[in-house]
Amino acid sequence: MSMELKMSGLWRYVQDDEIHDAEPLVKVAQDTLESCKGAGNDFLGWLDLPENYDREEFARIKQAAEKIRRTADVLIVIGIGGSYLGARAAIEFVNGQMYNQIRPEGTPEVYFAGNNISSSYLNDLVKIVGDRDFCINVISKSGTTTEPAIAFRIFKELCEKKYGREGAKERIFATTDKERGALKQLADDEGYETFVVPDDIGGRFSVLTPVGLLPMAAAGVNIDEVMKGAAQARIENRHTTDHLAAKYAALRSILHRKGKSMEILVNYDPALVMFGEWYKQLFNESEGKDHKGIFATSANFSTDLHSIGQFIQDGTRMMFETVLWVREPRSESIIKEEKDDIDGLNYLAGKSVQFVNSKAYQGTLLAHVDGGTPNIVFEIDRADAWHFGYLVYFFEKACGISGYLLGVNPFDQPGVEAYKKNMFALLGKKGYEQRKKYLEGRM
Numbered sequence: 489m490s491m492e493l494k495m496s497g498l499w500r501y502v503q504d505d506e507i508h509d510a511e512p513l514v515k516v517a518q519d520t521l522e523s524c525k526g527a528g529n530d531f532l533g534w535l536d537l538p539e540n541y542d543r544e545e546f547a548r549i550k551q552a553a554e555k556i557r558r559t560a561d562v563l564i565v566i567g568i569g570g571s572y573l574g575a576r577a578a579i580e581f582v583n584g585q586m587y588n589q590i591r592p593e594g595t596p597e598v599y600f601a602g603n604n605i606s607s608s609y610l611n612d613l614v615k616i617v618g619d620r621d622f623c624i625n626v627i628s629k630s631g632t633t634t635e636p637a638i639a640f641r642i643f644k645e646l647c648e649k650k651y652g653r654e655g656a657k658e659r660i661f662a663t664t665d666k667e668r669g670a671l672k673q674l675a676d677d678e679g680y681e682t683f684v685v686p687d688d689i690g691g692r693f694s695v696l697t698p699v700g701l702l703p704m705a706a707a708g709v710n711i712d713e714v715m716k717g718a719a720q721a722r723i724e725n726r727h728t729t730d731h732l733a734a735k736y737a738a739l740r741s742i743l744h745r746k747g748k749s750m751e752i753l754v755n756y757d758p759a760l761v762m763f764g765e766w767y768k769q770l771f772n773e774s775e776g777k778d779h780k781g782i783f784a785t786s787a788n789f790s791t792d793l794h795s796i797g798q799f800i801q802d803g804t805r806m807m808f809e810t811v812l813w814v815r816e817p818r819s820e821s822i823i824k825e826e827k828d829d830i831d832g833l834n835y836l837a838g839k840s841v842q843f844v845n846s847k848a849y850q851g852t853l854l855a856h857v858d859g860g861t862p863n864i865v866f867e868i869d870r871a872d873a874w875h876f877g878y879l880v881y882f883f884e885k886a887c888g889i890s891g892y893l894l895g896v897n898p899f900d901q902p903g904v905e906a907y908k909k910n911m912f913a914l915l916g917k918k919g920y921e922q923r924k925k926y927l928e929g930r931m
């Protein structure tokens with residue numbers, strides 16, 4: 489089975505008849521999505537993407553990845569939001585958080601830039617590259633986002649200094665709109681190889697496009713497997729409401745109506761930390777609008793059980809957890825017996841660390857449920873490329889259904905503009921003069 493939903497963490501909170509009663513509405517939401525008749529329907533290119541992707545471009549991604557691997561010790565991936573999170577989530581999901589230190593042979597170190605406005609971070613990254621050979625993949629659908637634009641100026645200059653303008657051309661790969669935006673214009677002017685973010689796929693739904701696929705492939709993630717996993721999720725989660733994406737959307741909606749306004753995506757392996765970050769953008773930008781929505785966040789257990797665990801167990805009862813449990817770790821470690829059992833751990837001698845992790849998972853689940861935090865649980869066998877693709881498509885589909893159930897357009901993000909307008913005004917950008925005056929008067 490690709491993925492299993494476990495309901496034992498919901499027994500006090502959601503009854504079978506409630507799920508049954510929610511079905512007609514879930515069906516309407518799903519039909520609206522699948523028939524492409526709902527709000528935001530010009531952004532549904534991701535729905536059939538696992539079957540309908542551009543094979544020629546896919547082959548070109550593999551060639552470019554090969555070239556990066558051949559010519560670079562370091563790959564700098566520049567992007568933010570949907571142009572950043574998915575690729576990083578994939579690389580860490582498959583290879584672990586310490587990927588750069590233990591990466592597969594022949595693959596470059598991969599670092600991400602343009603996802604913050606920290607000069608220290610940028611300078612640290614320049615230091616890390618040092619004298620080594622590097623390539624750049626600059627990613628921006630709009631081609632005008634401030635953070636990646638700043639980072640790209642710095643690394644483009646570095647690249648041109650080191651390799652000359654002609655040489656840099658061979659090392660810079662741009663992923664952007666097929667015809668619009670500053671990045672597309674720049675890429676055409678300079679002669680960079682370009683990859684397309686399709687018009688009908690929004691940033692947070694774009695991980696299975698070149699946005700995510702090129703960095704993944706460069707890092708040695710098997711992108712054929714990623715697409716196969718996504719294709720399987722597409723087949724399993726459509727048409728009827730008898731599938732996990734519909735059930736998950738129904739459960740979220742039922743819990744929300746009962747006052748649970750916060751969802752925590754829980755993992756038990758640091759390799760999934762960035763997957764949690766990707767999920768946060770997906771759900772918050774899709775549902776957090778019109779003064780509605782579940783606030784989606786993530787937690788990393790057992791790490792966070794020693795920090796925010798107290799609140800989840802015992803604080804304001806406003807949350808539910810969605811646990812993503814991976815049954816088999818990438819590698820195993822066995823706890824050894826010690827002669828003097830000073831730390832009292834000998835009762836675990838011979839047991840695997842994953843066994844201990846599994847008991848932490850089960851024990852936490854029961855404690856949180858007893859404390860008033862319902863748990864939805866998904867279990868998968870392995871954190872590999874196939875399951876990454878599966879999970880991406882699964883959460884995207886569930887998010888689309890869930891957004892329509894909530895009565896919002898899940899495919900826009902008008903609220904993100906507010907801070908940008910203020911920032912541009914305060915920076916003195918042309919056209920924002922009036923706002924600048926008004927804002928500065930308030931400071």
Ligand SMILES: O=P(O)(O)OC[C@H]1O[C@H](O)[C@H](O)[C@@H](O)[C@@H]1O
Binds near residue numbers: 632636773
């Ligand atoms: O790819 P870009 O156009 O640079 O956009 C990057 C990100 O920036 C924005 O502010 C949006 O809210 C995100 O949805 C998007 O993923």
